[in-house]
Amino acid sequence: xxxxxxxxxxxxxxxxxxxxxxxxxxxxxxxxxxxxxxxxxxxxxxxxxxxxxxxxxxxxxxxxxxxxxxxxxxxxxxxxxxxxxxxxxxxxxxxxxxxxxxxxxxxxxxxxxxxxxxxxxxxxxxxxxxxxxxxxxxxxxxxxxxxxxxxxxxxxxxxxxxxxxxxxxxxxxxxxxxxxxxxxxxxxxxxxxxxxxxxxxxxxxxxxxxxxxxxxxxxxxxxxxxxxxxxxxxxxxxxxxxxxxxxxxxxxxxxxxxxxxxxxxxxxxxxxxxxxxxxxxxxxxxxxxxxxxxxxxxxxxxxxxxxxxxxxxxxxxx
Ligand code: HEM
Ligand SMILES: *[C@@H]1O[C@H](CO)[C@@H](O)[C@H](O)[C@H]1NC(C)=O
Ligand SMILES: *[C@@H]1O[C@H](CO)[C@@H](O)[C@H](O)[C@H]1NC(C)=O
Ligand SMILES: *[C@@H]1O[C@H](CO)[C@@H](O)[C@H](O)[C@H]1NC(C)=O
Numbered sequence: 492x493x494x495x496x497x498x499x500x501x502x503x504x505x506x507x508x509x510x511x512x513x514x515x516x517x518x519x520x521x522x523x524x525x526x527x528x529x530x531x532x533x534x535x536x537x538x539x540x541x542x543x544x545x546x547x548x549x550x551x552x553x554x555x556x557x558x559x560x561x562x563x564x565x566x567x568x569x570x571x572x573x574x575x576x577x578x579x580x581x582x583x584x585x586x587x588x589x590x591x592x593x594x595x596x597x598x599x600x601x602x603x604x605x606x607x608x609x610x611x612x613x614x615x616x617x618x619x620x621x622x623x624x625x626x627x628x629x630x631x632x633x634x635x636x637x638x639x640x641x642x643x644x645x646x647x648x649x650x651x652x653x654x655x656x657x658x659x660x661x662x663x664x665x666x667x668x669x670x671x672x673x674x675x676x677x678x679x680x681x682x683x684x685x686x687x688x689x690x691x692x693x694x695x696x697x698x699x700x701x702x703x704x705x706x707x708x709x710x711x712x713x714x715x716x717x718x719x720x721x722x723x724x725x726x727x728x729x730x731x732x733x734x735x736x737x738x739x740x741x742x743x744x745x746x747x748x749x750x751x752x753x754x755x756x757x758x759x760x761x762x763x764x765x766x767x768x769x770x771x772x773x774x775x776x777x778x779x780x781x782x783x784x785x786x787x788x789x790x791x792x793x794x795x796x797x798x799x800x801x802x803x804x805x806x807x808x809x
Pocket of ligand 3: 578579581586
């Protein structure tokens with residue numbers, strides 16, 4: 492298990508200027524909110540029992556948060572009269588289960604008011620969602636602060652499902668993440684669902700002379716075409732991202748090698764020697780995947796935001 496140590500949030504007061512070194516610590520709330528993790532886990536567990544789609548939603552929410560403005564809970568802010576927020580941007584399709592974050596925040600405000608940031612809540616619920624789906628566990632470094640800015644257009648900074656390997660690599664490296672992180676974290680697609688619009692490029696008019704992406708297994712593509720006809724009218728039509736959609740396993744990598752991935756960005760992992768070797772490795776060893784995923788999640792969830800406060804309500808700035 493990854494056991495990276497992180498420094499605590501340190502501030503030096505020099506004259507009237509204070510210089511803060513923002514870093515995270517596993518022990519951040521030991522004295523201020525010792526029971527927070529058990530409290531959060533209990534709520535996530537209950538929500539997952541009531542709705543099987545919650546775990547995937549919570550994992551993806553943390554990813555979207557960290558890739559825009561760092562992990563600062565900008566993804567949770569509501570739009571206001573004069574600002575359209577990230578969650579209402581064009582790329583918000585299928586982000587849901589915000590109510591789980593509200594439930595956690597409410598309970599934590601009763602337990603230790605004004606202490607736990609919404610950004611830390613996102614990192615913790617994402618970890619719990621993975622673990623409670625049968626995946627690995629890890630210690631979550633904490634101490635993030637919540638941002639005050641959320642802009643719909645900035646959701647366009649997220650990697651798109653039609654990205655090729657160089658575009659994915661660039662998107663990740665801009666955030667300090669490597670090709671190893673890209674492959675491990677793409678394994679997050681072992682949970683959840685994609686709407687037809689996210690993969691229609693692969694099954695209709697793929698290229699001038701090819702209707703279907705030739706790298707897809709043809710019978711698999713035919714099945715997807717059935718669910719997602721060209722002029723699809725069914726509102727929530729789509730496909731699960733792997734065959735065991737609520738279990739955190741390595742089936743995603745096995746299916747990828749068989750031409751049964753859903754997104755162009757998944758398939759792209761086979762177009763580079765290094766990433767292809769990692770896909771093969773994780774397809775043959777779930778344990779290797781778990782180790783790599785936990786390590787890369789800690790990296791992703793440590794992308795620095797410019798947060799300034801602990802929000803009282805995760806949907807509005809203080
Ligand atoms: C590598 C770049 C990535 C791209 C291009 C990408 C793109 C997408 C797209 C298009 C969907 C389907 C949305 C829909 O149609 O409803 C999706 C779903 C999902 N993604 Fe990713 N993703 C990426 C990386 C990640 C990472 C790093 C994670 C987490 C570690 C993640 C976790 C998820 C989960 C759990 C879902 C299912 C959501 C649900 O069922 O509610 N993705 N992703
Ligand atoms: C935020 O938006 C949601 C959905 O539009 C709404 O139900 C909720 O009341 C809003 N919360 C706040 C605090 O504005
Ligand atoms: C996504 O954005 C659209 C368009 O702005 C909005 O109507 C929809 O409510 C948003 N969905 C979520 C889950 O916030
Ligand atoms: C990926 O797409 C970009 C933009 O369309 C293009 O410039 C680049 O050559 C492509 N890279 C690969 C490896 O296909």
